[in-house]
Amino acid sequence: MKQKGITMTEIDFAGIFPFWDKLSNREKTQIIEASYIENYEKGNLMYRSKDNCKGLMTVQSGQLRTYIVSEEGREVTLFRVHDQDVCVLSASCLMDSIDFDVVIEAVEQTEVIVIPSVDLNHIMKSNPYVELYMYKAASEKFTEVMWTMQKILFQKMDQRIAQFLIDEMKHKNENVLEVTHDEIARYIGSAREVVTKGLKYLAEQGLIELKRGKIVIVDHERLEKYNN
Amino acid sequence: MKQKGITMTEIDFAGIFPFWDKLSNREKTQIIEASYIENYEKGNLMYRSKDNCKGLMTVQSGQLRTYIVSEEGREVTLFRVHDQDVCVLSASCLMDSIDFDVVIEAVEQTEVIVIPSVDLNHIMKSNPYVELYMYKAASEKFTEVMWTMQKILFQKMDQRIAQFLIDEMKHKNENVLEVTHDEIARYIGSAREVVTKGLKYLAEQGLIELKRGKIVIVDHERLEKYNN
Numbered sequence: 001m002k003q004k005g006i007t008m009t010e011i012d013f014a015g016i017f018p019f020w021d022k023l024s025n026r027e028k029t030q031i032i033e034a035s036y037i038e039n040y041e042k043g044n045l046m047y048r049s050k051d052n053c054k055g056l057m058t059v060q061s062g063q064l065r066t067y068i069v070s071e072e073g074r075e076v077t078l079f080r081v082h083d084q085d086v087c088v089l090s091a092s093c094l095m096d097s098i099d100f101d102v103v104i105e106a107v108e109q110t111e112v113i114v115i116p117s118v119d120l121n122h123i124m125k126s127n128p129y130v131e132l133y134m135y136k137a138a139s140e141k142f143t144e145v146m147w148t149m150q151k152i153l154f155q156k157m158d159q160r161i162a163q164f165l166i167d168e169m170k171h172k173n174e175n176v177l178e179v180t181h182d183e184i185a186r187y188i189g190s191a192r193e194v195v196t197k198g199l200k201y202l203a204e205q206g207l208i209e210l211k212r213g214k215i216v217i218v219d220h221e222r223l224e225k226y227n228n
Numbered sequence: 229m230k231q232k233g234i235t236m237t238e239i240d241f242a243g244i245f246p247f248w249d250k251l252s253n254r255e256k257t258q259i260i261e262a263s264y265i266e267n268y269e270k271g272n273l274m275y276r277s278k279d280n281c282k283g284l285m286t287v288q289s290g291q292l293r294t295y296i297v298s299e300e301g302r303e304v305t306l307f308r309v310h311d312q313d314v315c316v317l318s319a320s321c322l323m324d325s326i327d328f329d330v331v332i333e334a335v336e337q338t339e340v341i342v343i344p345s346v347d348l349n350h351i352m353k354s355n356p357y358v359e360l361y362m363y364k365a366a367s368e369k370f371t372e373v374m375w376t377m378q379k380i381l382f383q384k385m386d387q388r389i390a391q392f393l394i395d396e397m398k399h400k401n402e403n404v405l406e407v408t409h410d411e412i413a414r415y416i417g418s419a420r421e422v423v424t425k426g427l428k429y430l431a432e433q434g435l436i437e438l439k440r441g442k443i444v445i446v447d448h449e450r451l452e453k454y455n456n
Contacts, residue, residue, distance in 0.1 A: 076381055146373070153302075
């Protein structure tokens with residue numbers, strides 16, 4: 001899973017990290033040499049903040065999901081990360097102000113570049129721009145979590161399901177989605193039975209069609225409007 | 229409500245803001261001269277991020293509540309701020325990464341020191357430590373919101389009510405609380421009817437007594453244990 005020592009020179013660090021030009025050449029070399037690539041299969045657990053302190057992860061391909069879990073095992077998705085986006089919560093141990101547990105898993109086949117915490121910590125201490133970057137990135141996630149929270153608390157369940165289907169369709173660029181009711185429930189923080197009921201309702205309205213293990217979006221425009 | 233130009237030299241800026249010793253004398257003078265004190269009565273609306281961009285608020289006395297509101301007017305409390313704590317979300321316009329709407333109100337008679345956004349913005353641009361402070365403070369609120377979210381999503385309603393009563397008792401240092409069921413509902417993000425039912429249940433267990441407009445905590449120890 002871990003590919004250490006592979007050539008990192010092709011990675012566009014300067015394009016990913018706005019603090020790159022504030023680093024000394026020595027710091028740049030340190031990051032390039034310490035970074036490594038990891039590959040995960042769909043469903044793999046990538047990170048648990050209780051267990052370890054991985055570092056900054058940048059998604060090269062695929063998609064990851066950050067979620068919280070109750071003691072009884074109920075999951076609520078906070079946000080997803082894809083397309084060169086940086087996942088900062090996997091380095092939350094470096095940020096005193098961030099003190100809560102999350103779990104990160106691969107939603108599909110996913111490749112990430114990891115800058116390990118131990119190396120980052122070194123540079124953060126000497127360079128305030130790196131620390132500022134980390135906290136800014138955390139605040140962006142704060143914003144995403146607030147939107148998620150408002151959806152969970154204020155939106156009706158059928159609207160949340162409609163929203164999920166539209167997001168998923170846009171991301172996958174397909175109108176046939178291979179996703180189970182249980183998976184949808186975990187994404188939107190609900191129970192499978194509730195999702196099944198909501199999907200049936202959307203199907204009765206002629207917005208989607210339910211097939212074995214598949215959901216077909218038949219009226220994209222109305223589904224999108226449905227949500228507003 | 230606004231007291232501009234009053235003597236600010238008694239305020240312990242260095243004690244409140246860790247970035248104080250990173251400021252030039254000119255920047256310090258600028259903040260001291262721009263700052264002002266505001267007083268609010270219980271229930272006063274202090275800030276709405278949709279409407280304006282106030283600045284950093286430090287609570288001198290009293291308590292404020294930060295919450296979100298649905299289109300239908302349903303409120304969910306995110307966190308409270310008191311005792312020299314700084315409220316950074318009232319300056320969220322200065323932080324690009326923070327992009328969601330909150331409302332802030334005075335829970336009781338409250339006095340705050342305001343550093344206006346326009347002056348802060350000036351200093352933030354020239355001094356990365358001020359910007360870093362803002363984002364760190366925002367990340368602390370991120371942590372608080374995550375704890376709140378986990379409570380709302382995962383905790384049972386009677387436990388949330390018990391938790392609220394204990395917090396309130398500790399903060400007020402009194403075991404007789406003058407709070408309506410409606411107010412509790414708004415704090416814990418629920419409906420009045422649900423709170424009334426929960427309170428009755430706690431009263432039946434002998435943990436509290438319900439009187440007209442008052443809740444008396446009769447068994448503090450069991451109420452605290454109840455929550456775990």
